[in-house]
Amino acid sequence: MRLAPWLFLAPGIAFFAIYVILPIFQSFHISLYRWDGLGDARYIGLQNYERLLDDPAFYTSLWNNVRWLVLYLLAIPAGLFIALFLNQQVRGIRLYKSLFFFPFVISQVVVGLVFAWFYNPSIGLLNPLIGLFGFGPVNILGNPNTVTYGIIAAGLWPQVAYCMILYLTGLNAVDPEQVEAARLDGAKGWKMLWYVILPQLRPATFIAIVVTVIGALRSFDMISVMTSGGPFGSSRVLAYYMFEVSLSEYGFRMGYGAAIAVVLFLIMMVYIAFFLWRMFREERGV
């Protein structure tokens, strides 16, 4: 075994072990204790997990996570179509591309704030806007039935831009000869997209799915900025709920928070395992 590769890898492995692997086991460990983060911890076995099972807030958060996951994936087709639309040679197209990319450059916190103002029922632009079409005033972020969708819509804005950029770079790599050949064979419109373009965009699609799913699962900043999980906890997701019970103003339940983190980790694990399996398979294919 040669030493050099391992030496080069060592710093990366060390940091990955300290900041990623070790905390995972620490979370497992803390989740078996009752601990307020200040005093002594007491071992309570799996009690935190048992309590999680009867906790309505946990199910609300879990269900919201599912909503995020499903709806956030809309960013991928939306990004694709904007990319197809912008993939043309027009004067000033670079400017349009950068304008479309702009939301991704803004911090998520700012996006959240701007959307919160937009939705605000007393000063926001949304209500006068839909009023023009004869729809009644709505209180998106104050209504438990609409709040999560409102935040996801805000989150989609930068995410669509992100997917768009991925597809734009992917479209640069599309082989013009294949497109030409397909055109000679009479393919156009949807058929062209589905059978010729999309297969060539597979790497871009794969990355877009990866970043979108991760983005959906770690959605935290927008929720914190726009609603703090409210009204009455109806916009929480697991990541936010974990923060709330263990680290926020009134949160002193480190063990319970760690148990939520473990559940979130296991959910992500399913997805990460699939991702790794695919990567291995493709690498072997090469």
Next chain:
Amino acid sequence: MRFTIRSAAAALALSTALAGPAGAELTGNLRIFFNDQNPAPRAAMEGMVERFGEMHPDLNIELTLIDREANKTQIRNYLTANAPDVNGWYAGNRMRPYVNAGLFEDVSDLWDGPMGEELASTRPALTLDGRQWGVPYSYYQWGIYFRQDIYDELGLTPATTWEEEITNCQAILDSGRKCYTIGTRFLWTAGGWFDYLNLRTHGYDFHMALTANEIPWTDDRVRETFANWRQLIDMGAFIDNHTAYTWQEAQPYLVNGDAVAYLMGNFLVEPLRDAGITDNQLGFYQFPEITPGVPKAEDAPTDTLHIPTQAQNKEAAREFLLYVASAENQSIVNEVLGQLPINSNAEVADDKFIRAGFEMLSSATGGIAQFFDRDADAEMASAGMEGFQEFMVMPDNLDAILTRLENVRQRILED
């Protein structure tokens, strides 16, 4: 006065055998973390530090101002690592996690001196497990702030009983306005309503027993409190969409006259004045009686300073707290803050609302509560206030809410 403080400090220094001859001259560093960056509190604290610095020229005082909200989470870090000598926090059960973890210094010795008598009114709020853990510098009243001009226009007078409150509210609603503005986005404003409704319906002792987890949330008496609240909700007394607003975003309703009253702490007065409401337009009244004969108790949250256990210069910190508690300092500080001094020898500022609050609290025979989130356990406070907000939007969910709160209470008791 000055003499008593000095002699008490000297006695303290001797009795605890702290270093230095007679302990009169303070040296070294005094690091203070104060938890407010707003203009008035900042000026008050800076003035306090400056005057104390003049009394002790050899002491090097470092004042760090931390944002009020940020401090609520940062306190855990700085108390356990790199602690200052003095830090700002709150009275009541909000001290509990830090007292239990041994992170706050026991300052009962200060309270045993003459300071204890002058601050007697807040001794219970600073006491946990029979000892005192900090020193208060200010407090403020809660009550109903209302638009005097609109009341005059409608020919109303502030209510003293619940029936009058309801009648007034109906008259206000009939004039096309809302009775109360409120912004529940950050939940605590709903806690204020619950505190008052519960204090007036069942009195101080019941309220304190409930916040101390001694009474089940499914108790019928708790339901009576919510039934009173529901009367207002069913009338449509509160502004719409309040879940979307912060307490500041709810102010324009009062300023524009779309809502007529606001149950709030005295810190509301400053922004209303800034918004152009004159003192003739704004009135204040005590939350009316609900159950006849129940002595009136009030919410009056107390702002406090503490010494972390890991402080480096506890001698100077103790001396500073004694100065903070002194009548002279409390008069000046609260004039700047626009709040009430706690020291019974201090002067109350000449301001309509501060005077009103002072009179109300001096005659509060029922008792002084801190506030829901300071009286209740942290976890109960957060679950409770969330439940109150839900109740204000969906009063029909009351059974589910109370069951949930009762589960939280059971779990806290088990722990």
